[in-house]
Structures are given as structure tokens and as C-alpha cells.
Amino acid sequence: MTTPANLKFLKSHEWARTESDGTVTIGISDHAQNALGDLVFVDVPEVGKTLKSGEACAVVESVKAASDVYSPVSGEVVANNDALSATPELINTDPYGAGWIARIRPTNAAEIAQLLDAAAYDQVVAAEAH
């Protein structure tokens, strides 16, 4: 899967997308879902919760293991993806679309600019594979 150019990334494999209303949608990358394998449980952050960038805000569990998901930005959770409760495999099948995890109203726009762009993230993935 080509890494979408409109997304920003953390080295720890989370993506962030700024929406037209200024909120930021987050999820985990295609590389991350592939490494985790079949997802069977996702613990999404509650709406109203305040997050700090870099803080663990969700948990994704595959048959193999549980992994923390770190928030790429600081802000308040304004929505979470209910569908993941019944169908966590959406993250496997559509990590950048239906497999989104939460939407955050950011409190510090500068944080977005500090994230990796798609090309830089691809280099991180390539370096891990070496």
C-alpha cells in the first residue's frame, strides 16, 4: 500500500490527518497493522478525554500481542470509532480509512508541523526492515 501523502506520522507508526474543520483524525499505519497481524480488540479513547502528544491513548490487540497507540497531537477527543468495537479488523483492511481510531481537537497546531511526512515515514519503515 502506498503511504498517503496527505498524512503525517509518528515514528511509532501512528498517522494524523488534519480535517477541513481543523480536527485531527488519528490511526495506525498500514505497516503497523501488518506487523501486528489480525486485530481482535481495540480500546479507543473516550470522548472528552484530554490527550498530550506522545501519550498512550488507545490499545490495539492482535492475536499475538497488545500495543499502545500514542497520540500524535495534544487536544481533546471529540469522536472515536465505535465500529472498531465489533469489527477491529477494519484496521487491517482499511488502516487509513474505516480503521481510524479517534478524532482530536488539537490545542497546539505547531505539533502537526513537527510530525513526519509520508516520505520520511517510509524511510523509517525501510530502516526498520533493513
Place this chain on the structure above:
Amino acid sequence: MGLRTPLYDSHVAANARMVDFGGWDMPVNYGSQIEEHHIVRRDAGMFDVSHMCVVDLAGRRTREFLRHLLANDVAKLKVPGKALYSCMLNEAGGVIDDLIVYFLSESAFRLVVNAGTRDKDIAWITTHAQSYGVSVTPRTDLAMIAVQGPNARTKAATLLGDYAAAALQVPTFAGAAFGRYFVARTGYTGEDGWEIMLPATEAPGFWQRLVDAGVAPCGLGARDTLRLEAGMNLYGNDMDEGVSPLESGLTWTVAFEPLERSFIGRAALEAQRAHGNLRRFVGLVLEERGVLRGHQKVIAGAAGEGELTSGTFSPTLERSIGFARVPAATGDTVQVDIRGKLLPARVVKLSFVRNGKPSGDVAAAH
């Protein structure tokens, strides 16, 4: 770089995700782990288990030696080919390893031991074999492929040529040699199937012919969810040298009768039995969404606390299951601490799934 089985190149060529398992580079999955799991429950899958070690014992006093070495009693093995599952204990009653022993002839028995414990196992066995004049030969020249699932034997039999009909007659929990192949009706999935031992040099070709016969390669990931559903222990997770088989759900494998048989660890186990209050080894079914994992804390109310030894998501039951060591007085329900949240779990007897269907307490609740 880890140790490699003779099938390493086959796995890499099939795009397997390789992981370290007890020092070996092994395939964890070839695609979807859950699909591999379902293939074994519904049709036929296969696992490279060449990392496990075949150890041949030979000598006139081999049976006598094994009656001393193992907690289960090989006197139960009366028909050549018959197999027995047993723990090998230390003097303190801790589990050095769990293994399968095959009775080949009065002067020849075969053991299959775990990969992660092979060196210490061979050292222990060799030390104790000396006074019985029993020779110990690790068969590193052999590979082992487990074909498992309701259609596994019929599909694999097509590779055995003139031996096929006879191989299909091998009874449950027994094995027999057919030319260069040793075919055992054993496994680690709760399904029918074979574990086939064969010359390592022939393994890649045999594996490819199994693929051609419609047997799907499956990784260690599916092997783990299958054995958990089947209620089968994993050495190193569910028991080790620090715990007794009597607290690991393995009491059924310890032959206290006949009373006069002196096996290593017997005195320690008898002391544990006399002392009583042994922890129970139980199955747990998580009542809410989430995933049980080894080392999570189990809260059993006034009875005290215990710990998960293994846990996973069960693809067959579509909920999380696990094994736990809990206080003797634990009731029908417990709570499990999953990342600080206390979630309810039901206490059930092992196993969860047999021959494709929910079994035991889980079946009763369905």
C-alpha cells in the same frame, strides 16, 4: 541469526513472517493467523515442528530407565507404537520438560522434546541413562511436520504411496515407521492429524508436495491459538522448573500407581499432596471485550489472587480465553486485571474446543 530448520527457505519463499522462538527462526504466520487457525479446524493445515527434538533411546533396560525418569508410567505402553504424554521432573517436582514417548520395541523408545529445552533435556537424560546402560541419540538428521485438521490425514496419505492404507490405520496416540517416515497420530491442536518425522534432506520436497495436496502452511501463531482452545499446556508459559505438574493441570499425567515405582520427583509430589491446598489450574473465558494474556493478575475474591499463564483471542469462540493458576478456593467467576481495568471472567474446565466444536463447560454454556 537464529537456528534454522530444514524448511527455513520454504517459509521465507512463502512470505512467512519469521520470529525468534526459543532461539529458532520460525514462521509465525504466512498471512492471516486467524485464517490459518480456521483451516486447521475445518480442513487441513501443517506446521514445521522440526525445531522440536527427536531423541532415540536404546538398550535392554530402556523401559526400566523411563519408569524412573518420567512422571507418567511407560508400563502403560504395551503395544509397540503406542505413545504416552509425560512430564520429566526434577527432584523438587518441578517440570524440566513435557514430552511424548513412543514405545518402538523393548530395547528402543523415542522421545520428542521441546525446542527451547533440548540441551538441558539431553544433558539430564544422558546423566540418568548412564547407570542403566541406555544410549541417548538426538536425531538432528530428522525434520518433523505436523499435518492437522479433519482432512489432514487423507490429504497427507496421498504422499505415502504404498504405505498410505497402513498409515491411515495408525490408531490415536500411536506411531509407526513406514520406510524413511515415522507417522504418529499426535498433535497440538485438538484435531485429528499426524506428526510426520522424516529425513531433514527430504523435508522441503515433502512440504511442497503437501502444499500441492491442499495442506495449508500455518505458523506458530495459529499453533498457539489452536493449542489454547484445545486446553494444551505450553512449556515455559504454563509450567516450568519452578512449578509442580499438580498445579499445572497435569495431575492426570502423573502415575502415582503402582506405589512402589520410584520416579524422579515422586517424593516432592507426594509431600505436596499431603500438604494439600494446591493451586488449581483452570480455564478462563473473558465475559467482556478484551484479550487475556499471560501474567495478568487474577482476583478470586476472598480466595485470594492468581495469575494468567497463557491467554489469547479464540478464533473459534470469538472471545478471549486463557489458562490461570488460582487459589484452591476459587469460585465460578473471577476478575482479571487488564491494564488496570478489572474485567469479569468465567472459570471453566480445560478444554475449550475439540474436533472443531466448543467442548466441556464452554459447550454447555453455548
